[in-house]
Amino acid sequence: MTLLIDGRSLWLAETNCYVVAREGGGPCVIVDAPDDLDGIAAMLAQHDLYPQALLLTHAHIDHGGGAARVVDQWSINAYLHPDDEWLAADPLSQLRSLIGGVPPGWDPAAFAPPQKWTWLEGGQAVTLAGIDFEVLHTPGHTPGHCCFHVADEGILFSGDQLFAGSVGRTDLPGGSWEQLVESMREHILTLPDDTSVLPGHGPATTISRERLTNPFLTHF
Numbered sequence: 001m002t003l004l005i006d007g008r009s010l011w012l013a014e015t016n017c018y019v020v021a022r023e024g025g026g027p028c029v030i031v032d033a034p035d036d037l038d039g040i041a042a043m044l045a046q047h048d049l050y051p052q053a054l055l056l057t058h059a060h061i062d063h064g065g066g067a068a069r070v071v072d073q074w075s076i077n078a079y080l081h082p083d084d085e086w087l088a089a090d091p092l093s094q095l096r097s098l099i100g101g102v103p104p105g106w107d108p109a110a111f112a113p114p115q116k117w118t119w120l121e122g123g124q125a126v127t128l129a130g131i132d133f134e135v136l137h138t139p140g141h142t143p144g145h146c147c148f149h150v151a152d153e154g155i156l157f158s159g160d161q162l163f164a165g166s167v168g169r170t171d172l173p174g175g176s177w178e179q180l181v182e183s184m185r186e187h188i189l190t191l192p193d194d195t196s197v198l199p200g201h202g203p204a205t206t207i208s209r210e211r212l213t214n215p216f217l218t219h220f
C-alpha cells in the first residue's frame with residue numbers, strides 16, 4: 001500500500017509541512033505546523049483530506065508556531081515530545097535566538113502553544129489515520145526532537161535532524177552536537193538504505209544518498 005503525501009514549504013523559514021494519508025478524501029495526519037493556516041488548508045483542500053492529528057518533530061516556532069491555530073481549527077490533538085515543552089512555552093526567546101529579535105508589528109503571543117499537548121515517547125508506535133508511525137526520539141537539534149518512521153512504507157519524516165546534504169544546527173538553546181551524532185548513529189543510520197527521507201527543510205532524499213554524500217555523515 002502506498003501513501004498520499006504532500007508537502008509545502010511554508011512561513012518565512014521555508015519549513016516543510018506535510019500531510020500524510022492512506023488516500024485522498026479521507027483522514028490525514030499533519031506533520032509540523034508552520035504559522036500559515038491558509039497554506040495548510042489549501043493542501044488539505046487539494047486532496048479533500050481532514051486532519052486527525054498534528055505531529056510535531058520539535059517545538060521551534062517555524063515547525064510548531066501554528067500548532068494552536070491548527071488544533072483550534074480542526075479540533076485535533078497536537079503531539080510533541082515533553083522535552084521540548086519549555087521551547088514551545090517561550091516564543092519570545094525563540095524569536096530572539098532564531099531571528100535575532102521580534103520584528104516590528106509581530107506579537108510573540110501569536111506563536112503561543114496549544115492549551116494541551118499529547119506527549120510522545122521514544123520507541124512508541126502511534127497509529128493515526130490508519131498509518132503506523134514509529135516515534136524515534138532524536139535529541140540534538142532540540143532536546144525533544146523526534147523523527148517519525150513509517151516502517152511499512154519506508155518513509156522517514158526527519159524534521160531538523162537530517163536534511164539533503166546537511167544536518168540540523170545545534171547552536172540554538174538546548175542543542176547538542178554530541179547528542180545529534182548519537183541520535184544519528186542510533187536511530188537514523190540504522191534505517192534501511194532505501195528509506196525515503198522527508199526533511200523539515202529542503203528537498204526529499206534517501207538514507208543511502210545521505211550515507212554516501214552528506215558531508216556531515218561521512219565522519220560518523
Ligand SMILES: [Zn+2]
Pocket residue numbers: 058060063141160
Ligand atoms: Zn528547528
Ligand SMILES: [Zn+2]
Pocket residue numbers: 013015060062063160200201
Ligand atoms: Zn526548522
